[in-house]
Amino acid sequence: MKMWDGRFQESTDALVEEFNASIGFDYKLAQYDIQGSMAHAKMLAKCGIITTEDSQKIIKGLEEILAEVEAGEFEFTVELEDIHMNIEKRLTDKIGAVGGKLHTARSRNDQVALDVRLYLRDQIEQIKGLVKQLQEVLLELAEDNIDIIMPGYTHLQRAQPIRLAHHLLAYQQKLKRDYDRLVDCYKRVNILPLGSGALAGTKFPIDREFVAKELGFAGVSQNSLDAVSDRDFVIEFLAAASTMMMHLSRFSEELIIWTSSEFDFVEISDSFCTGSSIMPQKKNPDIPELIRGKTGRVYGNLMQLLVTMKGLPLAYNKDMQEDKEGLFDTVDTVKKSLEIFARMMAKTKFKADKMKASTEGGFVNATDVADYLVDKDIPFREAHEIVGKSVFYCIEHNKKLSELTMEEWQGFSEVFSDDIYHAIAIETCVDARNTIGGPARAEIERVIKQEKEALN
Numbered sequence: 001m002k003m004w005d006g007r008f009q010e011s012t013d014a015l016v017e018e019f020n021a022s023i024g025f026d027y028k029l030a031q032y033d034i035q036g037s038m039a040h041a042k043m044l045a046k047c048g049i050i051t052t053e054d055s056q057k058i059i060k061g062l063e064e065i066l067a068e069v070e071a072g073e074f075e076f077t078v079e080l081e082d083i084h085m086n087i088e089k090r091l092t093d094k095i096g097a098v099g100g101k102l103h104t105a106r107s108r109n110d111q112v113a114l115d116v117r118l119y120l121r122d123q124i125e126q127i128k129g130l131v132k133q134l135q136e137v138l139l140e141l142a143e144d145n146i147d148i149i150m151p152g153y154t155h156l157q158r159a160q161p162i163r164l165a166h167h168l169l170a171y172q173q174k175l176k177r178d179y180d181r182l183v184d185c186y187k188r189v190n191i192l193p194l195g196s197g198a199l200a201g202t203k204f205p206i207d208r209e210f211v212a213k214e215l216g217f218a219g220v221s222q223n224s225l226d227a228v229s230d231r232d233f234v235i236e237f238l239a240a241a242s243t244m245m246m247h248l249s250r251f252s253e254e255l256i257i258w259t260s261s262e263f264d265f266v267e268i269s270d271s272f273c274t275g276s277s278i279m280p281q282k283k284n285p286d287i288p289e290l291i292r293g294k295t296g297r298v299y300g301n302l303m304q305l306l307v308t309m310k311g312l313p314l315a316y317n318k319d320m321q322e323d324k325e326g327l328f329d330t331v332d333t334v335k336k337s338l339e340i341f342a343r344m345m346a347k348t349k350f351k352a353d354k355m356k357a358s359t360e361g362g363f364v365n366a367t368d369v370a371d372y373l374v375d376k377d378i379p380f381r382e383a384h385e386i387v388g389k390s391v392f393y394c395i396e397h398n399k400k401l402s403e404l405t406m407e408e409w410q411g412f413s414e415v416f417s418d419d420i421y422h423a424i425a426i427e428t429c430v431d432a433r434n435t436i437g438g439p440a441r442a443e444i445e446r447v448i449k450q451e452k453e454a455l456n
Contacts, residue, residue, distance in 0.1 A: 021078045025325050029083050030069045032118035034062050036111065036194060037087070039214035041102055047205050049105060054098045061095040062087075083115070084108050105206050107198035109228040109316040114194045116323065118215065120237060123331045124186050130338035131179045131244070132455055137342045138172040139455075143448050146441060149430055150265070150355035151364050158362030161426045164350055166439035169447055174247040176451070181240040189233045192217040196224035199315035229315040231305060231323045238302040238327065241334050248337055249295040252288035255348075259285045264354050269347035272340075287344050291337050298333055301326030356426070363391050365401060365424040368432070372423045376415040386412050
């Protein structure tokens with residue numbers, strides 16, 4: 001028997017029951033559905049809509065059902081469509097007809113909106129913890145490897161020398177913004193929709209502020225149509241998650257490149273790699289590759305919900321049942337990716353000699369030659385041309401800038417003197433860039449200290 005059978009004369013087609021049901025995935029909302037129902041039952045009694053005795057029976061029954069769910073003993077059935085009806089049916093089986101009073105003054109429309117918000121609120125807190133954990137790992141790596149100098153890249157071409165710590169801190173800063181996006185998203189998730197009914201509220205004298213306080217919500221929705229008809233708070237989370245995965249994917253791409261024999265900058269622990277079924281010498285960076293690949297599915301979940309919502313008239317439509325699977329998948333993907341990335345990075349070793357050796361090719365100190373000339377009162381554009389010619393000369397003669405003789409230097413400009421050799425030494429090039437946010441050792445030490453304090 002369906003809760004809406006009174007209007008219908010024919011039984012639901014078996015295929016329709018299967019196609020219509022959401023219990024195959026929204027069972028994940030069980031604890032949140034029960035949590036919301038307990039607060040609702042308390043409010044109904046407080047407002048005199050049901051008796052205190054009935055409210056207590058309902059709450060006791062829900063507590064027993066929650067115990068069944070947590071023990072894996074609860075039986076979910078497709079015939080009951082969704083998590084709400086599965087729990088309500090079990091409640092009436094346990095405490096009789098009084099269980100049917102629980103649905104007074106609410107609809108499945110505002111009930112599911114509440115469940116999703118409770119779930120997402122909880123998951124955001126967990127993900128924030130994982131983001132902080134990864135930031136801590138990167139800060140430790142930056143501190144431990146502060147003396148390693150490497151090429152910085154643009155267009156995947158060697159550009160200017162930096163410290164490895166500076167590169168690691170770049171991703172820590174990205175994660176810091178990812179964290180802030182979650183904090184901001186949480187504000188819009190943390191609004192109570194219950195009490196909006198199907199779309200037009202309820203005539204019962206409910207106390208929505210009481211429910212909000214019981215459930216820890218910061219506020220109450222101000223328009224019943226809006227509260228049941230939108231999932232923009234889910235879309236916002238999926239967008240934040242997509243941005244976060246994009247950052248992990250970029251880092252993963254670099255690790256994949258850096259583990260290649262062409263770079264050989266890093267050694268990922270064997271415990272985070274796999275081998276080949278045919279080539280015994282292979283050590284494959286599967287974890288970074290999987291994170292790079294899983295980023296696409298998170299993007300897909302965002303686009304799926306955007307497309308689902310884009311043409312829906314107010315208020316609730318059954319299309320919105322499609323809001324959950326992508327959300328659940330994104331939450332699981334992001335949590336696993338953050339956790340395994342942090343564990344992998346904590347065991348990753350960086351090859352200082354290889355990184356430093358790479359700064360000796362590609363003319364990464366060419367900009368410093370130009371800066372040297374500017375310090376000698378030569379206009380930058382003229383300095384740029386002089387250095388360009390000196391680089392071309394080095395390419396033709398298979399030399400590094402540091403290998404040019406003073407005679408050769410002065411062939412490009414008479415202002416060159418012996419101090420050019422110190423000016424273009426790689427360590428000098430790095431530590432001379434000591435402006436806020438630069439790669440100089442002192443500045444990196446300041447940032448590490450600052451960010452560690454911010455995380456505590």
